[in-house]
Amino acid sequence: MSQQERAEGRTKYGSVPYAAPRxxxxxxxxxxxxxxxxxxxxxxxxxxxxxxxxxxxxxxxxxxxxxxxxxxxxxxxxxxxxxxxxxxxxxxxxxxxxxxxxxxxxxxxxxxxxxxxxxxxxxxxxxxxxxxxxxxxxxxxxxxxxxxxxxxxxxxxxxxxxxxxxxxxxxxxxxxxxxxxxxxxxxxxxxxxxxxxxEEEPQGVVIHYSPQVEEKITRIEGELRRHYGEMDNMRWHAIKFLEFDEVVTSDHPLDVSGILDHNYEKQIINEKYDYIEEVIQECLMNKEEKAATTDKADRILTHRIWGIPVFLGIMALVFFLTFTVGDFLKGYFQVGLDWFSQAVVAGLASVHASSWLTSLIVDGIIAGVGGILTFLPNIFILFLALAFLEDSGYMARVAYVMNETMGMVGLSGKAFLPMLLGFGCTVPAVMATRALESVRDRRRTILITPFMSCSARLPIYVLFAEMFFPRHALFVAYSLYLIGLVMAILVAFILHKNSRGTRSENALLIELPEYKTPNGRTVAIYVWDKVKDYLSKAGTTIFIASIVLWFVLNTGTTGFVSDVQDSFAAMIGHVLVPVLRPAGLGLWQVAVALISGLSAKEVVVSSFSVLFGISNVNSAAGMGELSAQLTSMGFGGVNAYALMIFCLMYSPCIAAVATIKRETGSWRWTLGMVLFQLLVAWAAAVLVFQVGSLLFG
Structure with missing residues (x-):
């Protein structure tokens, strides 16, 4: 480009924005x-x-x-x-x-x-x-x-x-x-x-747009100067008037109807990108080969037909690794927990600790917290796989692939990003809805995001799938993730069809980075943060819940009780039994476990451990003992799947509910959402149990 061309703001691409140094x-x-x-x-x-x-x-x-x-x-x-x-x-x-x-x-x-x-x-x-x-x-x-x-x-x-x-x-x-x-x-x-x-005046580009746009900018600058005098950054304000920017037009009311005949935002965006393209061509070398590799991969991974099946296949592989590799590692945790539990019993016996204290520590705390910790390998593998997918650049493609599907339910593909985060934890997923433009889109996305199976639900799936469906545990757990995804889209579709709203008009603007080999340090930080949160929850929420549950199980109106049927827990559970019976969950122990799960979903597993007095519920012996006790009570495979469906869909944990209240600013809306999800969970569990009983009973 010649010096004269630069001075006139011309480029080899014609009349496009030009960066003029000052x-x-x-x-x-x-x-x-x-x-x-x-x-x-x-x-x-x-x-x-x-x-x-x-x-x-x-x-x-x-x-x-x-x-x-x-x-x-x-x-x-x-x-x-x-x-x-x-x-x-x-x-x-x-x-x-x-x-x-x-x-x-x-x-x-x-x-x-x-x-x-x-x-x-x-x-x-x-x-x-x-x-x-x-x-x-x-x-x-x-x-x-x-x-x-x-x-x-x-x-x-x-x-x-x-x-x-x-x-x-x-x-x-x-x-x-x-x-x-x-x-x-x-x-x-x-x-x-x-x-x-x-300490210097700001440098930067003076972008010369096409003659048509520049003429509009000059005229609006004149009007601004006439009504508001000399103001900071007159040109920027004029450009914002061309883009119909609500903030600028409300702060500086001005009649520009005689100047503007339409919104110039798209034209300004295109001309900016024209110049950016020239910058890239002049300043970035050896990019073509990497971009070509990304384009080849995207022909399959973002294909309008094959994109979704590929995504489902990748997630199936993730859960295959979660179960196979996770279960292999889990065996070592179970051995360690058994050894620790026996050592604590021996230690307490040597100091002649009272029987109630021994029961509290071994049957309450160790059984509750330790039972959750044995699932750590499964959680680790899940987050490791998700971290690899995210850092490689694939997860952004999923939102792009789902854009058309989400559009059918009145949302953009951008709403699928919080849903993806929901596979890890509902709390950050709800917070991620801030990126959505309208309050309507944010609330709808918040409503459906808890249907995504967060990592806290994984121990429930692992335990009951391996107990009642040992040969097909992987497929049973994977089906729950798919059902949650389908349910979220179905609820969004029903809301869309029963409202006056139309499809989201906001175009999907999302980063599609080039594929790269995941960075080890980035993956390690991501996985450690998630594992640390899991351990923190085990050391706080689940620890406290296990102690509270032990006291509720071992005390009643007369103080400490020897028969659990006389405990406060049994009293509370029996009240809910008639409600849960149509869903195949008519055991008071199940009712108590579900209530405790409101504090954190992992507590459902630790509750079963405490309720049935099993020190290591996730071991082969522990699962066999729990399965035998449940089977003797008439609780079989259909009941177990109905239980997992209920846990998939009922109200998220207290931390998620508090986050939803903070993000929506409404207790009324938040409590309404909690009641809605409880109703959906109950109805879905009833449907599964009743149909399953007819087919397999």
């Missing part, structure tokens, strides 16, 4: 005398490594709170560079500043209200094209912007190269700093750029 002007007021903390905002797409980089600077010096008026977390920290204090804010991960989602609104408002002096735009250097759209929007805000090219180590591993001289030129001279949050490289250079760039 010379920085010193901020005389700040330079040399302003020593207040520099406020730095970390902004970037989801999964770009922004939070990892933020943590690398702040360490443990974090302050976490909600942004005023919303449930999005505000994380702040402090650092310094050569004695200069720096306050850093980790802004929510976003794809653009269009102010549709809560995260976009929060990030944009924080920047517009002057809460940040310098923006560190963290981008995934291995997916540069996808990240640069947000970069272009940030530069238009006329704030000091520094581009932090994260994951440069991945770029090198893939054999790609980025022209570090040409890239900042094409972005108008903004500082571009290569960093690696994982390896903690480039951090000092980045902070140097923050301090230096803070």
């Amino acid at each position: 010379q920085p002007q010193p901020r005389q007021i700040r330079h040399g005398i302003d020593k207040r903390p520099i406020r730095v905002g970390f902004v970037g797409n989801p999964n770009c490594g922004k939070t990892t980089l933020f943590n690398a600077f702040t360490g443990a010096k974090l302050k976490v709170a909600n942004w005023p008026g919303v449930t999005v977390e505000r994380v702040e920290g402090e650092t310094n560079y050569k004695g200069r204090p720096i306050k850093v804010i980790d802004l929510p991960g976003i794809y653009s500043l269009t102010s549709y989602t809560i995260e976009e609104k929060v990030t944009r408002k924080c920047i517009e209200d002057g809460e940040v002096d310098v923006i560190i735009n963290v981008v995934d250097a291995s997916s540069l094209e996808r990240n640069l759209y947000l970069t272009m929007q940030l530069i238009e805000l006329k704030k000091p912007v520094i581009l932090a090219l994260n994951m440069m180590d991945i770029v090198e591993e893939r054999g790609m190269e980025i022209d570090m001289h040409r890239l900042p030129e094409m972005l108008g001279g903004i500082p571009v700093v290569p960093v690696s949050a994982r390896k903690r490289t480039g951090l000092d250079v980045l902070m140097h750029a923050v301090v230096h760039h803070y």
Whole structure:
């Protein structure tokens, strides 16, 4: 491109946006005398490594709170560079500043209200094209912007190269700093750029759009100047009027009907991407081979017909590994638990501990908590597989593949992302609905997400599937995951058909990163966080629930009881027996276990262990003993499947319910959802038991 073409804003692609460099002007007021903390905002797409980089600077010096008026977390920290204090804010991960989602609104408002002096735009250097759209929007805000090219180590591993001289030129001279949050490289250079760039006028691109758009911008700027005088960033406000931005048009009412004949947002987006394409072609080398590999894989994995069957097949493989490998490892845990239980009994006997204390510790705490811990290998394998799928770039494809199906029930494919998270835990899944634009979509997604089988339900499936369906345990457990998915879509479809709402009009904008070999450290951190949560729950919620359940089982109106039939637990269970009997769950022990499961779904398993006095319920001997006791009470395979169906669909744990209340802001809606799921669970269990009894009875 010639110098004259650059000056005129022309490129080889014709009239598309052009980055015109400007010379920085010193901020005389700040330079040399302003020593207040520099406020730095970390902004970037989801999964770009922004939070990892933020943590690398702040360490443990974090302050976490909600942004005023919303449930999005505000994380702040402090650092310094050569004695200069720096306050850093980790802004929510976003794809653009269009102010549709809560995260976009929060990030944009924080920047517009002057809460940040310098923006560190963290981008995934291995997916540069996808990240640069947000970069272009940030530069238009006329704030000091520094581009932090994260994951440069991945770029090198893939054999790609980025022209570090040409890239900042094409972005108008903004500082571009290569960093690696994982390896903690480039951090000092980045902070140097923050301090230096803070003391200069913001650099950046002056984007020249097509003549038609530029003419509209000029006319709107004139109207803004006439009504509001000289205002900050006049051009940016004019562009937002072209995009029919609700925030700008409400804050600065202006009659532009004589200027605008339609919404220019799509045209502006397209022209931005035209320029981004040119940036990529000039600055990124050796990308074609990797992109070709990704395209070949996506021809199958995102195929409109084969995409869903492939997803179901992959999940079947995940559960095959969860059962086969998990059960192999579980045997060692069972041996260890038996040894520990016997050692505790011997130890208590040697100090002549009372029988009730021995029973509390062995039959209550060890049986309850230990029974859950033996499922740890299954949980570990499940999360390990999910971590590999997520870090490889596949999980984003699932939302894309499900977009059409979700559209049929009035939601976009974006709503399937929280549902996928629900396979791990309902709490973060509910929080992930913040990415949805409308309150209606958020609430519908929150309503159906608990139907996804979270990891807490897996011990229930493993125990009862292996007890009553030993040859087909894998298929039984997998069927429950499929039934939960189908039920979620069915409920969403019924709600859609019985409401005045139409299909979600929000287009699916989602990251489809190139496939990569999962990073060992990233996978390890993900799995450890999940396992740690599981262990934490075993050491707190399940520990307390096991103690409470033991006391409820061993006390009654007359104090300690020798016959469990006289206990408080039996009294409570007998009240619910008539309600649960049509579902094949007419045992008071089952009723008590289901009640205890409201604290945490894993407690259902530990409750059976305590209720039936089995120290290691997950061992072959323990399962045989429990199965024999249940069978003698008339509880067979059909009853067991009905129980698993009920556990799949009934109310999520207390932590999830509290999260739902926080996200919806309504106790009435939350309690209504809990009652709805209890009713659905009961009806589904009744249907399974009654039909199953006719077919197999």
